[in-house]
Amino acid sequence: MGARDSNQTSGSSHSPVEDKQQYGNNYYDPNLAHPGAEYDDDLGARCPSHTSQRRLVSKIDLRVIPVLSLMYLLAFLDRTNIANASVFGLQKDLKLTGTQYNTALTMFFIPYIVFEVPSNIILKRLKPHVWLSACMFLFGLVTICQGLVQNWSGLLATRFFLGLAETGMFPGSFYLIGMWYKRSEAQKRYSFFFGSTSLAGAFGGLLASAIGKMNGMRGYLGWRWIFILEGVLSCLISFALYFMIPDFPEEAKWLKEDERAYIKARLEKDQGRSARERRITPTDVLNCFKDYKFFLGGLMYFGLIVPAYGYAFFAPGIIKTYGYSQIGTQLHSVPPWACSFVFALIVAFFSDQFKHRFLFTLIPIAMAIAGFAILLTVHTRPHLEYAALFLVTMGTYSALPVIVCWFNLNLGGHHRRAVGTAWQVGFGNLGGIIATYAFLAKDAPHYKQGYSICIGFACLSAAACCAYAASVLVQNRNRDKTGTDLGLTEFEKTEKGDMSPDYRYLL
Known part of the structure; x- marks a missing residue:
């Protein structure tokens, strides 16, 4: 389903002069295009040829996705290399005892959760290349320090500042x-x-298998070299x-006007006006959070x-119990x-092909539940485990990007998307705290408590996906019945984002 009603075109009620006055210097006249471009009535703009469109999207792909992927790869590596x-x-x-190791893992999530929304607001104001690269340098520096700690207190401190430095990486990139x-x-x-x-x-x-062979080099044990070298790389x-x-896009100097x-x-045709130029306010x-779908997205x-x-x-630690060195x-x-x-890319391909998200969350979640069920009940067959x-x-890490994409791209406008993405990731990472205490050393090697907890929360995610799918389906049908002619100006519709009567959610 399209995001905008087919009878509406972007900016149809305003002239370019009026839009320029209303949206400021970030407004671009959609009728600008290279010579010979044809006018697209549905889009409301002059468009390059299909070949040129594909080249443009490929140009964006090469500039946006690899860079952000590399950045987040290193962030996740520095987060989980512990x-x-x-x-x-x-x-x-x-000399960690009891649950001290688990507490150190938990310490990462405290600032990581609290500062998600503020980080996206800062990103919008400072520009992504400034904020994200600065965060990356800081989490690399903290990772190096993590390799130099001498006791539990030092480990707690570095895990806290690592969470603070990484807080904007994932929601900012999405x-x-x-x-x-x-x-x-x-x-x-x-x-x-x-x-x-x-x-x-x-x-x-x-990397760890290779770095581990440096054990004792220059007086440092192998685990310290893991942190030091991976931090220097970041x-x-x-x-x-x-x-x-x-x-x-409004600020990309590597694109022609x-x-x-x-x-x-x-x-704008797909998602509505972005309101990029307007700052996010506390009222926004x-x-x-008056929209209950925000809470479903978080769940x-x-x-x-x-x-x-x-x-x-x-x-x-789980794999080690199978008898490996x-x-x-x-x-x-x-x-x-x-x-x-590989499986996540396959799921994503078919999800885009069918322009559907809901079932592509449930099927992978069911796979993950099946995997945990085997781990919970089978304890004498290492190859099966x-x-x-x-x-x-395969189930967990292919469903997660579909969930975030589904919720994120159903939010219209910069301010709702900036807040919504940060909220979903911030609230969702409360689950990280639970995960750090799910697998305790005393439960090894079977970890029945940890596997049971994972099954329960995977079921919660599936239930929330069903509730969210039902809610967007009902709202789309209600808007179809109500119509779009509610006397709102284009500016008012922009302010509403996906709450605009023009907007249609993707199921």
């Missing part, structure tokens, strides 16, 4: 991607970006990404974050992550 470090003796060397693509073409891009978490898991295992790459991270005009027009934030993500982080933080454990952690990346890890990763 699991690889644990296999090489972090807990023993720092928010930015959503402002470049139509909803029908975004899922493949989202899943490729989110797949960087799977690649980080695979790359982390390979710091160095952050300088390059300052010049490579894209800003919003007619290209910006076309991109803006096609996105409050109005967002969808929250439920699946528990198994996602449960696996990310504890997979090496330290190096063997790291190497065996790679294949499930690699398969989850290892195979179940593939179901867990």
Whole structure:
């Protein structure tokens, strides 16, 4: 279903002069295009040929997706490499006892959750390339410090500041991607970006198996080198990404003005006006939370974050119980992550092909539940248990990007999307705290409590997806019955975002 009523065209009630006055210097006349371009009545703008359109989208793909994917790969790597470090003796060397290791994992999520929404507001004001590259340098620096800690207190402090530095990476990237693509073409891009978490898991295992051989070099144990070298890598790459991270389409200097005009027009047709130029106010934030769908979006993500982080933080420890050596454990952690990346791209391809999200959340979640059910009930067949890890990763990490994409791209306008994306990720990461205490050392090697918790929260996510699907279906039908002629100006519709009577949600 389209985001705008077919009888409405972007800016149809205003002249370019009026729009220029209302939207400021960020307004681009949608009728700008290269010579010979044909006028598209449905889009309300002059459009390049189909070949030129494909080239333009490919140009955006090459500039936006690889850069953000690399950035988040390193962020997720620095966030979860503590699991690889644990296999090489972090807990023993720092003399951690009881649940101290779990508490250190939890410390990351406190600032990570609290500062999600403020971070997206800052990103909108400072520009993405400035804010995201600065955050990347800081989390790389903190990761280096994590490799130098001498006790539990130092580990707690570095985990706290790591969460603070990484708070804007994921919601900021998802928010930015959503402002470049139509909803029908975004899922493949989202899943490729989110797949960087799977690649980080695979790359982390390979890297840790190699770095672990540096044990004792210059007086540092292997687990310390994991943090130091991976932190240095993030710091160095952050300088390059300052010049490579894209800003919003309205500000992209690497596009021609007619290209910006076309991109803006096609996105307005699909999602409504963005209101990029207007700052987010406290009233905007409050109005967002008057929409109950915000809470459903948070629950969808929250439920699946528990198994996602449960696996990310504890997979090496689980695999180690199957009888592998330290190096063997790291190497065996790679294949499930690699398969989850490929499967996520397959799910994304068909989701975009059918322009549908709902079923592509439920099927992968069911796979993850099946994997956890095997792990919960089978304890004497290591090969089957290892195979179940593939179901867990493939299901969890292919459903998560669909959930975030579905909710994010059903939000109209910059302010609702900035707040909504940060809220969903921030609230959802409360599940990360639960995950850190789900798998306790005393429960090894069967981890029945952890697997049971993951099954329960995966079911919660599935239920929230069903409720969200029902809500958008009902609202679309109600708007079809009510009609769009409610006496609202284009500016008022822009302010409402997806709450505008013109807007139609994607199921």
